[in-house]
Amino acid sequence: MYEETLFLRCRNMLVSFFFVYRTQIFGLLTGVLFGFLMSRAGATTYDYHAKMFLFEDFQLMIVIATAVVIAMIGVWLLKKTHIHAVATGEEVDFVKKPYQKGLIIGAALFGVGWGMTASCPGTIPAMIGEGKVAGFFALAGILIGTMAYGILQSHLHLARQQAEQQSTPSKDTD
Amino acid sequence: MEVIVWSAWLAGLAIGLFVIFHFWLMGKPAGCSTGYGNVCGLMCQRVSYFREGEYRQLNNAKLWFLLGIPLGGLISALSSPEPWHFNFSMGMYDEILPQTLAGKAIWLVFGGALLGFGARLAGACTTGHALVGGAMLNPPSLLAGMIFFLSAFFTTHLLFGT
Numbered sequence: 384m385y386e387e388t389l390f391l392r393c394r395n396m397l398v399s400f401f402f403v404y405r406t407q408i409f410g411l412l413t414g415v416l417f418g419f420l421m422s423r424a425g426a427t428t429y430d431y432h433a434k435m436f437l438f439e440d441f442q443l444m445i446v447i448a449t450a451v452v453i454a455m456i457g458v459w460l461l462k463k464t465h466i467h468a469v470a471t472g473e474e475v476d477f478v479k480k481p482y483q484k485g486l487i488i489g490a491a492l493f494g495v496g497w498g499m500t501a502s503c504p505g506t507i508p509a510m511i512g513e514g515k516v517a518g519f520f521a522l523a524g525i526l527i528g529t530m531a532y533g534i535l536q537s538h539l540h541l542a543r544q545q546a547e548q549q550s551t552p553s554k555d556t557d
Numbered sequence: 558m559e560v561i562v563w564s565a566w567l568a569g570l571a572i573g574l575f576v577i578f579h580f581w582l583m584g585k586p587a588g589c590s591t592g593y594g595n596v597c598g599l600m601c602q603r604v605s606y607f608r609e610g611e612y613r614q615l616n617n618a619k620l621w622f623l624l625g626i627p628l629g630g631l632i633s634a635l636s637s638p639e640p641w642h643f644n645f646s647m648g649m650y651d652e653i654l655p656q657t658l659a660g661k662a663i664w665l666v667f668g669g670a671l672l673g674f675g676a677r678l679a680g681a682c683t684t685g686h687a688l689v690g691g692a693m694l695n696p697p698s699l700l701a702g703m704i705f706f707l708s709a710f711f712t713t714h715l716l717f718g719t
């Protein structure tokens with residue numbers, strides 16, 4: 384009869400824990416890395432945002448331009464090699480965000496928010512980690528805004544469904 | 558709170574490599590603002606929008622990505638020479654924002670709400686559209702990134718009165 388030692392049991396538990404929660408663990412680790420890089424790039428310092436838009440300091444502009452060019456080369460290489468993703472084991476999915484109704488208005492609203500708070504959704508959690516109290520208020524605002532969009536969409540969806548239900552029986556009577 | 562800031566070229570290189578690394582590890586483009594929907598869905602379970610489509614599975618990598626970002630900021634702040642502490646200073650914005658604490662809070666919450674609502678209406682935030690979408694040369698993302706920048710540019714110029 385095969386008996387597991389304590390060491391083996393612990394190891395198996397750790398391995399299965401890591402396997403079951405691998406997407407969450409990978410998500411957490413990439414998040415930590417992203418927050419650290421945002422902070423080191425200066426994206427969590429308010430003055431860099433103001434100076435970028437007033438054309439006084441080009442730190443963030445150079446950061447995003449360099450990052451986009453490097454990532455573009457990387458995406459091209461990844462597409463060429465048909466590499467498989469670690470978390471899913473499937474080929475990397477370069478899904479592109481589609482054009483959606485309201486993109487222009489949404490982007491304009493987002494820009495106003497960016498100018499007002501000098502932060503964007505990716506940097507606000509990093510600001511909180513750095514101890515910037517302003518980040519907590521901006522975070523509350525983001526959650527309110529996202530919630531408002533979700534409630535609005537749910538109501539629109541419901542209204543559309545009701546309109547369809549009302550229109551179908553009337554067609555039958557005609 | 559001052560943190561160490563790398564030179565723009567080095568930071569840009571690191572973030573570019575991060576985007577590639579994220580593609581290889583997760584098999585999906587990186588994104589920030591979608592994760593806030595997961596938090597909303599967990600907080601309020603009755604809103605059907607946060608139960609369908611990309612929000613069917615709420616405990617996913619996007620949520621944990623968002624939870625990881627503060628830890629990254631904390632590590633960055635702790636490894637900087639200045640000791641970690643809470644502060645409410647916003648640099649150049651201190652002069653132009655409302656001077657009272659409540660006024661500042663309302664201003665930030667309102668600005669944050671515009672960020673959250675606008676990001677969902679546009680489909681993604683600066684990371685998803687400008688950084689990752691730009692790297693994939695996706696036309697809607699390039700358009701959105703340009704409008705993000707122009708709109709923020711005009712807002713900042715209005716605020717600073719130049």
